[in-house]
Amino acid sequence: MKFKKSQKLYEKGLKNLVGAVNSPVRAFSSVGGNPLFIKKAKGTKITDVDGNEYVDLVLSYGPMILGHRHKKVQKGVDKALKKGYSFGASTEAEIKLAKIVCDAFPGMDKVRFVNSGTEAVLSAVRLARAFTGKDKIIKFSGCYHGHQDSLLVAAGSGLATLSMPGSKGVPEGAVKNTLIANYNDLDSVKAHFKKHKDIAGVIIEPIAGNMGVVIPENNFLVELKAYLETQGALLIADEVMTGFRSKFGGAQELLGVEADITCLGKVIGGGFPVGAYGAREEIMQEVAPLGGMYQAGTLSGNPIAMAGGIATLTELKKQDPYKKFEEIGSIIEVILLETAKKYNVALTVNRFGSMLNPFFVNSEVTNFVEAQLSDTKKFAVFFWEMIKNGVFLPPSQFEAWFLSSALSDKDIKIIAEAVDKAMEKVSKM
Ligand SMILES: Cc1ncc(COP(=O)(O)O)c(C=O)c1O
């Protein structure tokens, strides 16, 4: 496999782009080598500029749940493109997507569309503060909620890969109202409430995907929500990753919990830039123009993005792929575990439906500290061998792998063969 053209573009890109990437997550910092440049994608496959074809388990970090360029999505977007790109005024498509989203999440009477997951979360946090009149927010170590100042502490995703505890350029004042708790540890949440009277809410990835996949234990979320109710604080579910992926109604439907405010992104745009936050009526009444919490956007509710979202969610509802996700997901999980056993490689696999991660560690991974015990050198070797054998993975131990509903038996065979080669190479380290 050759990467000559990617290498050339990388060198060219370095001149006017930062690290030749537009998100540090796309840099190959922790796996070595340079980022691949992509030419096109269709269905389950992604092709780089050198013509190498891969089964894609990145899926644009989640959005491409139907696979790339699904014909219904393409059709919906093509139709919208013919009518205009952006109007700065309302369209019927916004109402349609809002209904699909609100119908899927029982705790959501109203929704506001924005352009990214980051925007969705920063607005949701502002809304929690506006509604409760309190300032402090608890987040969990290893959860990533986008790159707004106040939550860019103890965050996973790219910060975990780069071993950064936080970001430069975030003033102390911006994080003075942020408290950190441990995932799967309700006592660590309670400890904050014992100390502070002004906690507006707790934000959580209900199934964590940014420290690698980490699953909420037993009744963690249900108990967290019940406890927050006793404290008059809100539960903010950051379902940017899990919304419409864990289940049509997100992790909340699956785990039987109803958040006060829900953040969405990724899948709801079907590959176009969309984010959203929503809540029950009395909370959304705070948002301008109904209430005094300001939040706006030139391209918010963009008609092309709305068309991508409507087509994706309509097709997703029709396909109802969640049983298939469980089946394929468990097959891939077994492939990883059995192959690791065959080559005597220590491995833990965390999986929730169509999100999964292998960790190169012997012990279970239930929080960020345990996730960081994984041998990232082994992951780097594993990653490159998977690439060379035709499977496109996120270039980081701490990013979830995503499955699409388009995956076929043939794709699984490619994955199984690549895993065999990659595990064998890891075993020789
Ligand atoms: C859980 C979660 N929240 C928020 C974000 C931020 O979304 P975006 O990258 O669209 O700004 C992401 C992904 O990056 C995410 O995984």
Ligand SMILES: NCC(=O)CCC(=O)O
């Ligand atoms: N886990 C990280 C993401 O989902 C987003 C990717 C990015 O920030 O580029």
